[in-house]
Amino acid sequence: MAEVRLVDIEKKYGNFLAVPKQSLTIHDGEFLVLLGPSGCGKTTTMRMIAGLEDITSGDIMIKGERINDKPPKDRDIAMVFQNYGLYPHMTVRQNIEYPLKLRGMDKASRKDRVMETAEKVELDALLERRPSELSGGQRQRVALARAIVRTPSIFLMDEPLSNLDAKLRVTMRAELKHLHHELGVTTVYVTHDQMEAMTLASRVAVMREGRIVQLDTPKKIYAEPADLFVAGFIGSPSMNLIDGAVKGGVFRTDGVEVPVDLGDRDGVVLGIRPEELEITQDTDAAIGGKLYALELTGESTLVTLRNGPTSVCARGHADFEADIDSPCHLVPKDGARFHLFDRASGERLR
Amino acid sequence: MQDRLLPYWLLVPAFIIVLATTIYPLAYSFITSFRAWDLTKSRRPEGFVGIDNYIYAASESQFLNSLWVTFIFVITSVALTVVLAMALALLLRRKGPMHTFTRIILILPFAMSPALIGVSYRFMFNPEFGVLANGLGAVFPALQGVPWLADPQLAMGILVLTDVWHWTPYMTFMCLGGLASIPRETEEAARIDGASNLRIVFGIILPQMRGVILVMAVLKTIFALKMFDQVVTLTGGGPGTSTETLAYFIFNVGFRWFDMGYASALAWILTAIMMFISIWYVRMLLSERKMATA
Numbered sequence A: 001m002a003e004v005r006l007v008d009i010e011k012k013y014g015n016f017l018a019v020p021k022q023s024l025t026i027h028d029g030e031f032l033v034l035l036g037p038s039g040c041g042k043t044t045t046m047r048m049i050a051g052l053e054d055i056t057s058g059d060i061m062i063k064g065e066r067i068n069d070k071p072p073k074d075r076d077i078a079m080v081f082q083n084y085g086l087y088p089h090m091t092v093r094q095n096i097e098y099p100l101k102l103r104g105m106d107k108a109s110r111k112d113r114v115m116e117t118a119e120k121v122e123l124d125a126l127l128e129r130r131p132s133e134l135s136g137g138q139r140q141r142v143a144l145a146r147a148i149v150r151t152p153s154i155f156l157m158d159e160p161l162s163n164l165d166a167k168l169r170v171t172m173r174a175e176l177k178h179l180h181h182e183l184g185v186t187t188v189y190v191t192h193d194q195m196e197a198m199t200l201a202s203r204v205a206v207m208r209e210g211r212i213v214q215l216d217t218p219k220k221i222y223a224e225p226a227d228l229f230v231a232g233f234i235g236s237p238s239m240n241l242i243d244g245a246v247k248g249g250v251f252r253t254d255g256v257e258v259p260v261d262l263g264d265r266d267g268v269v270l271g272i273r274p275e276e277l278e279i280t281q282d283t284d285a286a287i288g289g290k291l292y293a294l295e296l297t298g299e300s301t302l303v304t305l306r307n308g309p310t311s312v313c314a315r316g317h318a319d320f321e322a323d324i325d326s327p328c329h330l331v332p333k334d335g336a337r338f339h340l341f342d343r344a345s346g347e348r349l350r
Numbered sequence B: 001m002q003d004r005l006l007p008y009w010l011l012v013p014a015f016i017i018v019l020a021t022t023i024y025p026l027a028y029s030f031i032t033s034f035r036a037w038d039l040t041k042s043r044r045p046e047g048f049v050g051i052d053n054y055i056y057a058a059s060e061s062q063f064l065n066s067l068w069v070t071f072i073f074v075i076t077s078v079a080l081t082v083v084l085a086m087a088l089a090l091l092l093r094r095k096g097p098m099h100t101f102t103r104i105i106l107i108l109p110f111a112m113s114p115a116l117i118g119v120s121y122r123f124m125f126n127p128e129f130g131v132l133a134n135g136l137g138a139v140f141p142a143l144q145g146v147p148w149l150a151d152p153q154l155a156m157g158i159l160v161l162t163d164v165w166h167w168t169p170y171m172t173f174m175c176l177g178g179l180a181s182i183p184r185e186t187e188e189a190a191r192i193d194g195a196s197n198l199r200i201v202f203g204i205i206l207p208q209m210r211g212v213i214l215v216m217a218v219l220k221t222i223f224a225l226k227m228f229d230q231v232v233t234l235t236g237g238g239p240g241t242s243t244e245t246l247a248y249f250i251f252n253v254g255f256r257w258f259d260m261g262y263a264s265a266l267a268w269i270l271t272a273i274m275m276f277i278s279i280w281y282v283r284m285l286l287s288e289r290k291m292a293t294a
């Protein structure tokens, strides 16, 4: 178990700045998720922690010790690679066993440990196969097994569930969460899937173009996104972001009139989550327009209405039915939060 | 009807050319290998002698010597080339500042004619004015005045050296191609799992290079079996018959002693050896494929 500290680290590939100078502390036993769109530097950050990538400047500390110059094997980490990185010439058993073998564990204990781990990820029936004889999901589970077969101080996982089908992904997510609870090992987990981040993380670091734009608990990030980018990235369906202006304490745009606690200002974006809106018959309601689309998701119906350039989505009752293009009105539920952002800078105003 | 035959008619010229340039000489030499034909006595092949030419070969000491010389040459030159190429490729695979430069330098030896290589090494190992002979003598006094090409073992060593020097760069490129196709993550995973550099090379990289190494070894074997140019220009098969390879011996039988029947039989023995190796190689490769995909 270990605390990981990145101090003023920076990574350049030639002239390309992949990760600008920043710091990050990952607490002992924490499940930290690096979340961001593809190409934002998540893998690069993780590879720097693993020691697979030199850092251009800054320090990496594990358990308070500066490990910049330590080779990967001395950092006591285990890593799951985005594209598995399985040894193609070894069977599943040999793949899982390899880290134990290299660390000099005796044969009998190795065998038990491999079996135990394989059962945990449901690979016990496939131990004698080679990676080329496995499906994508099975390969990913081998990669996972190879990482958890040892109990290192830190787990590094680079999109370990990205190649699984939806159902297996949900199962494995719970499995990972349980595993973390059981082992309590500090984990850095990379994903571009906000749902995975929300469900797994102790804390989420949302990244954009190499920079961590917000670092907080999933709850806090959901409730109080630091800027427009985070607001749009977290939540499914994503937060409604409505362009408008505030005048006399009221946010106004086509079809929307909401009282807000903000001085007069142009170029304001109002954010409100679909699940905090409800459909009403009241024609004087805060938000009004024509029904644009209805999407049944099973437990609810997503209702989208439009008015001029404004488009607003609400999560309605699963039984809700209405004609497309008929007038439709929405009100914020009790206790709903309005988020206000500056259009130009993206910064949160309130 | 005509339309359906037309494509075949169009193939006829090409077929005739192949027939004339490849199949006819092959068939002719095969038939000749069963005849007596002394060019000094007759301009046309003489009578059929059955497999006498082949039987004679089996007991003729000069042929058996050339077979042995070829065997030694093939084993050493293939092993050295493959190992050296692999080692060089492992050193060169990282993109460094010298990346392009080393690759240009590498291609030079392969661009040289083997006959020319033989000539230049012959000069370089000349005991009186050879650069290498004198250079080695200056650095290691024990090597002063060594008659490099006059010593059977040393001559063979130098012959192997010229071949390794000629082929290693090309094989290095093949290795570099193979290395580039290995997923980077397998090596990195091993690094994290705690493998030493040596262990990564032997336990992770080389097993994944099996297919490439096999192709290289077979290609190199087939070329080494045909070793001829440097024998002519470097050693002339000597001293004695110590560097007389099979190809060189066949040339002597045919064009010095003009025994065309015997020469043809010998040529077909060489062909059979190469075919045997090729077939074995294809089978190995197929089983390799099966292992990788099944």
Ligand SMILES: Nc1ncnc2c1ncn2[C@@H]1O[C@H](COP(=O)(O)OP(=O)(O)O)[C@@H](O)[C@H]1O
Residues within 6 Å of the ligand: A013, A016, A018, A036, A037, A038, A039, A040, A041, A042, A043, A044, A045
């Ligand atoms: N070896 C490399 N050389 C040059 N640029 C790279 C290299 N690796 C990654 N990058 C660049 O760095 C950025 C971040 O990449 P990466 O960390 O892989 O993103 P992510 O994992 O978030 O999708 C990308 O723009 C990518 O093109």
Ligand SMILES: [Mg+2]
Residues within 6 Å of the ligand: A039, A042, A043, A044, A082, A158
């Ligand atoms: Mg990535």
